[in-house]
Each structure stands twice: as C-alpha cells, then as structure tokens.
Amino acid sequence: MEQALTFQQELMTRLKARDEQAFATLYRNYSNAFISIIKQIVRDDTELAKDILQDAMVKIWHNIDSYDATKGTLFTWMMNICRNVAIDRTRSKDFKNHSRNQSLDASPDSGDSRSVQPTPELIGVRKMLEDLEPNHREVVDVVYMLGYSHAEAAEILNLPVGTVKTRLRNAIIELRKRYQYL
Incomplete structure (x- = not known):
C-alpha cells in the first residue's frame, strides 16, 4: 500500500513539473481502464472511444495543476474527466446526428455485435x-x-x-x- 502511494506521489510531482515521460507512464498504466469506461458510454464504438480518450488525456495534461489529492485519488479524478468528456461528446449534435444516420446494417439483428463489453x-x-x-x-x-x-x-x-x-x-x-x- 505504501509503495503504491509513493508511486502516485512521485507521478503527481513529475506530472505537475510537466514531465512527458511521467505522462507516458500515466497513459500506459491507466488508458485501458479509461477506454473501458468510455466505451460503455459511447456504446462500444472503439474509434470514437479512442478519440475521446485522446481528448480526455489532453485535458488531464492541461489541468493537472487543478488536481487536489484531498478531494480524491488521482485515478478517480482522471476517470471523472474521461467520463465527462465522453458524456459531453454523446450529447453533442454531431454524435446525435451520427447515431441517427447509422445504417440498418449496424443493427444488433444483423450480426454486428454492438453490445457493451x-x-x-x-x-x-x-x-x-x-x-x-x-x-x-x-x-x-x-x-x-x-x-x-x-x-x-x-x-x-x-x-x-x-x-x-x-x-x-x-x-x-x-x-x-x-x-x-x-
């Protein structure tokens, strides 16, 4: 437990100092968890989820100084950013128009498994x-x-x-x- 805490504290210090290697470590350790959360929100659209993950990670990089450890863990803070970016995207006009314009070939009955995993x-x-x-x-x-x-x-x-x-x-x-x- 203490080792995990030390890792997170060191990572935060390096991120706030704008260490790009620390950001690469952050991405490597957390991106799979975030992409899973995002996929649930966008209904398993992998390409859209990757795009949203990129936007969320940029937002995390730009707003890392606003993270407050007294309010929660780094993971929770980042997860909420990813979740909010995904929800914002699903509420956008482009997303709604894209969803309406999907062909019937992508329906669940056509064999294209669009279910959330x-x-x-x-x-x-x-x-x-x-x-x-x-x-x-x-x-x-x-x-x-x-x-x-x-x-x-x-x-x-x-x-x-x-x-x-x-x-x-x-x-x-x-x-x-x-x-x-x-």
Whole structure:
C-alpha cells in the first residue's frame, strides 16, 4: 500500500513539473481502464472511444495543476474527466446526428455485435463494488459504470434524485475507507 502511494506521489510531482515521460507512464498504466469506461458510454464504438480518450488525456495534461489529492485519488479524478468528456461528446449534435444516420446494417439483428463489453474486472472495480450494500452498488453501477447522470439514474431506479446522490456519496465514502491506497 505504501509503495503504491509513493508511486502516485512521485507521478503527481513529475506530472505537475510537466514531465512527458511521467505522462507516458500515466497513459500506459491507466488508458485501458479509461477506454473501458468510455466505451460503455459511447456504446462500444472503439474509434470514437479512442478519440475521446485522446481528448480526455489532453485535458488531464492541461489541468493537472487543478488536481487536489484531498478531494480524491488521482485515478478517480482522471476517470471523472474521461467520463465527462465522453458524456459531453454523446450529447453533442454531431454524435446525435451520427447515431441517427447509422445504417440498418449496424443493427444488433444483423450480426454486428454492438453490445457493451465492460471490462472493469481488469482493474478490480467489480470486486470492490461487491463489498457495497446492494442499494449502494446499484446506484454506483448506474451512475459510474453505465454513465448516467444523477437525474437519469433516479428515473431508471425509480428513486428521488436526493436519494441517488446520498447513496452514491455513502458508497464513495465506504469505498474510500476500504481502499485508501488507491
């Protein structure tokens, strides 16, 4: 645990000093996790996910000085940037027009498997979530794993928005207690 913390502290110091090798290390260690999250949001469109990952990594590079370790882990901060860039892209006019204009050949019935293939197991997220209470895990799944907003999650789960936010906050607090080394 201490070794992981030291690695992250050293990485942060080097990133804030604009060390390009540190950024390469960051990309090498985290890009697969981020691309999985992005693919879930953009419905497994690999090319679009790679494009969004590039935009998110540039945003991380430009905003690294705004990272505050007291508010969460580096991974969580970067994951939220990737998630937000992906959600912003899916809400853009270009994305909506592209989605409407897809040919019928890309429909699920045509054999083109467009289903989401989440891989959070590779980074151990699913295992971590198993420790949560079912109602907390459900909210985390909808918001973070599927990429829905709090309001959308409330609608999907048939809960008030305040309840969704409270459960999400409690789940994050519980995960932080159990996995402080992340």
